[in-house]
Amino acid sequence: MSLAILCRRAFFDLRQNFFGQLITTMVVSLSILIFAFFSLLYFNLQDFVDRFGTELGLTIFLTKEAPKDRIPYLYQKLTDLSEVEKVTYISSEEAFRRLEHFLKEEQDVLEGVDAEFLPPSFEVQINRAVFQLDRIKQLAGEIDKWPEVSKVQFGQEWIDRLHVFSGLVRTIVTIIGILLLFTAAFVVTNTIKLNVYARKEELEIMRLVGATNMFIQGPFLVEAFLQGLLGSSLALGIVFAGYSFLQGFETRFELLRGMNICFIPWHYTFAIIASSVLLCVMGTALAMRRFLRL
Amino acid sequence: MISLELSIIRFKDVFKKYSPENVIFSGIDLEIEKGEFVFLTGPSGIGKSTMLRILFCAERPTSGEIWVDGVALSSLSNAQVPYLRRKIGVIFQDFKLLSNRTIFDNVALSLEVIGLGKKQAEQRVMQVLEGVGLKGKMSQYPLRLSGGEQQRVAIARAVVNRPAIILADEPTGNLDLQRTEEVMMLMEELNARGATIIFATHDERLFENTHRRVLRFHNGKIRI
Incomplete structure (x- = not known):
């Protein structure tokens, strides 16, 4: 099956199951949004701790x-x-x-x-x-x-306190981050599973008329790729809009000046998008596995 | 393994059991010749559907060997099963149509799967829909059609890629007398064009006056 046929079938399916696809994309987006906001908080805290340390000199x-x-x-x-x-x-x-x-x-x-x-x-x-x-x-x-x-x-006492504080914050943030990541993965894979289950008749019929597993799976994986890409990009876009909004506040209000709010590092942003895509594709492949057996 | 027999379907000492108490077939030997039209009958739950499911590899027998068009099913890997299914058209009592696709798309699915070109596929679908008398309704959705019409769409989908074998599992179970007659006529027509047909039904009226072979399930065996 050529890539062109695969994409044509995937877009046809997207049109046919628009509502289900939209719900899945929104769930991906919301899950990633919570995680991305948390990441933004984490990196700003980290940046603050680092800056404070260097300013001591x-x-x-x-x-x-x-x-x-x-x-x-x-x-x-x-x-x-x-x-x-x-x-x-x-x-x-x-x-x-x-x-x-x-x-x-x-x-x-x-x-x-x-x-x-x-x-x-x-x-x-x-x-x-x-x-x-x-x-x-x-x-x-x-x-x-x-x-x-x-x-x-070099302000030994301050630096030691900072060291303990940043270590504590990092541990708490890492634990919460992992929990959030698991929650997001759980919610996303289950939504995908429901979406695949809703189309199980379609899978059954395709198998019946002699479709190979690749023929059946292909469009689903393309759809999952798009869901992961669009969902995470939308979430990060919202976080970026929030960040830009806060930056505007920073320049307008004396109290916030000097806070130097930073955005999630770009390589981390790409890692979030890549993980989201991977999660959706893997989730779909796993959810489909039982329908692709004999 | 290739069978040298002329029969298109051959069962040799086939057993199927789900548990020691639930034995469906106990040593079935059967041959169906190319172009034959056979009825498979017996009360509900006796194993008619299981036999058809085994033939299109939705299930595997517990033991024994089955050849379909010369191919031993036990030698088929899971990846080869779709290629066997392309030689077999299957029709069900509940039609199994995709409600979110048009009649045309439902029938075209069988050709899309085998990678037939768009133009050729279009031509073939139109031809088959004309054959089942539904050309005028090709852009409608299945739920807008009557039960008889839906079954005709299912038949069109099953035959559009010109399979050598057609398995029909109670295809008239949900239809009234007139629609049943229409379906039977279509099946006769397909058989006349060379397709081998196995028609599972519990409705004895369908083969009352027929010259066709009738296979009756009894205690896990087949009586002719």
């Missing part, structure tokens, strides 16, 4: 004895690290100026104090793309061993 304090001519070398050494996004050198004078600014009216307490009493430092911003909590901890330990470095500060 590292502060590297140098010893007072560190020779000034070593500063450019250290700057370059830090910049060359793959985990580092940006390095800013804060001289003792700059640090003193910041302290004065911080103390405002009470800066008199600094009177007679030499700017050199504050150590020079580097402020290091972490690269978001390679951010990993354990690696940052390890990096801080390595830099701390450099002879010119007196101390490395």
Whole structure:
């Protein structure tokens, strides 16, 4: 059977059983919609946790004895690290100026104090793309061993809390995600099964007139492919519309500004569509199996 | 395995049982010649339909061998069964038509399955529908037709790909006397054109005055 005949038969069947096909596509769409909204929530939470971690950054304090001519070398050494996004050198004078600014009216307490009493430092911003909590901890330990470095500060307590929090959230989200995925798979395969059962007479008659299993199954599989593709695309389209709507809010309202809502990563989006198609095709093939025996 | 016999259908020591208490056939030996028209009779539930179902491979016998058009059914794999079914036209009491397809599409289904070209298929369907007197109703749906007309559509579907064998399972069971006569005439016509027909019925009136062979089921055996 050629592809053209197969598609012609599939579209003929789609027209003939339009209502059943529509219901199945809607069920696929709703199931994927719930899962996709949940994924959107998950990725935004993940993004928030990652961003929060990188914004903490590292502060590297140098010893007072560190020779000034070593500063450019250290700057370059830090910049060359793959985990580092940006390095800013804060001289003792700059640090003193910041302290004065911080103390405002009470800066008199600094009177007679030499700017050199504050150590020079580097402020290091972490690269978001390679951010990993354990690696940052390890990096801080390595830099701390450099002879010119007196101390490395990176908000250890905050990062540890964040680590525990993100781990917990990830576990909860993964469990709920798996449950949702199973629910979606169950609902979709059962709807498909009902749809196939509703057409069992048609299958029986086709077998009776000598149709091969491929001839019978072919259009059903094409229909299942379309149901999976259309259902999941529709669901993701709705989620994208919701995301765009929220982005509009983000630019209009001060409170939401800086939230940086992100969409589900594209490769994940394609994985959802591919899984949905696979689920529908496999569900149909399994539902038809008992009708294709002798 | 190829049989060298001239008979188109041959049963050799065929048993069929669903359980030790439920034995349908116990050692059936039977030969039906090419072009023969035989009646298969006996009370309801005796095994007439089972015999037909075994012939088009919807069921397998428990033991024994059956040859259809020279082919031993036990040698057929599941994938080969559809090709055997294309040689056999089957007609049922309940017509088994697709209610969401037109009369034309119902009949054309048999040709679509064998991959016949659209034009050729169209010609063949028209010809057969004309033969059963339904050419004018080809774009109607089955439920709009009378029982007799629906059975004629079922007959058209069964014969449109010119099968060598026609199995009719109580095809007149749901029809009044006049429609029954119409169906019988059609069957006679098909037989006259060379088709071998096995006609299962419990209605003895249909073969009262016939010269045809009548096969009677009795205690799992066939009496002629």
